[in-house]
Amino acid sequence: MFDFAVFGSLFLTLFVIMDPPGITPIFLALTSGRPVKVQRRMAFQAVCVAFGVIAVFGICGQQILDYLHVSVPALMIAGGLLLLLIALDLLTGKTDEPKQTKDVNVALVPLGMPLLAGPGAIVSVILAVQKADGVGGQVSVWSAIIAMHVVLWLVMRYSLVIIRVIRDGGVVLVTRLAGMMLSAIAVQQIINGVLQVVQAA
Numbered sequence: 590m591f592d593f594a595v596f597g598s599l600f601l602t603l604f605v606i607m608d609p610p611g612i613t614p615i616f617l618a619l620t621s622g623r624p625v626k627v628q629r630r631m632a633f634q635a636v637c638v639a640f641g642v643i644a645v646f647g648i649c650g651q652q653i654l655d656y657l658h659v660s661v662p663a664l665m666i667a668g669g670l671l672l673l674l675i676a677l678d679l680l681t682g683k684t685d686e687p688k689q690t691k692d693v694n695v696a697l698v699p700l701g702m703p704l705l706a707g708p709g710a711i712v713s714v715i716l717a718v719q720k721a722d723g724v725g726g727q728v729s730v731w732s733a734i735i736a737m738h739v740v741l742w743l744v745m746r747y748s749l750v751i752i753r754v755i756r757d758g759g760v761v762l763v764t765r766l767a768g769m770m771l772s773a774i775a776v777q778q779i780i781n782g783v784l785q786v787v788q789a790a
Contacts, residue, residue: 592729599717599733606709607639607737609744611770615704616745617752618679618767619695621760625749631696632745638701640738643714646706647734650715661712662789665782668703672775675699679768699771705741708778 616635620628646653654661675698714734721730752760 590725591732592725595717595721595726595729596733596736599713599730600737602713602717603710603733603737604740606707606713607705607741609741612700612704612741613744613748613751614763615679615767615771616700617748617760618764619700620749621752621764628749628752629746631700632742632749634696635700635705635745636738636742638697639705639710639741640734642702642706643710643734643738646711647714647718647731650711651719660786660789661708662782662785664711665708665785666779668708669775669778669782671703672699672771672778676768676772676775679764679771681768704771708782 616632620631623631654664714730717730717733718727721727755763
C-alpha cells in the first residue's frame with residue numbers, strides 16, 4: 590500500500606537538499622548565452638543525469654561505497670571541492686569554454702552532479718531505500734524521487750523566461766550571485782565532511 594508519510598518525508602527532504610529555487614540562478618548563470626532550445630535540452634539532461642546517479646545509489650549505493658572504501662564524509666568533501674572550482678569560475682567570469690564541450694559539461698558537471706545529485710541527496714536516498722518496508726514503501730520512496738526530479742526540470746525549464754527579462758547586464762549579475770552562493774554551499778559541504786571525519790575519529 591502506498592505510504593504517503595514516507596513519500597512526503599523523502600520529498601520534503603530532497604526538496605530542501607536539492608533546493609529547486611536556489612538552483613535557478615546557478616542554472617541561469619551556467620547556461621546564459623545559449624539558444625533557448627539548447628538551454629531546455631541542458632535542463633533535461635541535467636535532471637536525467639541526476640536521476641540516473643540517484644537511482645544507481647538508491648539501488649546499490651551502500652555496496653558501491655563499501656567496495657570502493659569511500660566514506661560519506663569523503664564524498665561530501667570531494668563534492669565540495671568540485672563545486673568550489675565551478676564557483677570560482679563563475680565569480681571571476683572564466684566560463685568561456687569551447688561550445689561543443691561546454692554544453693555537455695554543464696549538464697553533467699556541475700548541474701547533474703554534484704549540484705542536484707550531491708552527497709546529501711545520495712545519502713538520503715540510500716537511507717530511505719534501506720528503511721522502506723515492503724513493496725508499498727519502495728513505491729513511495731521511488732515516487733518521491735521521480736516527483737522531485739519532475740519539479741527540478743519544471744523549475745529549470747521555465748526559469749529561462751527570467752533571462753529574457755533581465756537581459757545581458759542582469760545575466761552578469763546573476764552569474765556573480767550564483768558564484769557567491771555556490772562557493773558558500775561548497776565551503777559548507779567541505780566543513781560538514783571534515784566535521785564528520787573529526788567526530789568519527
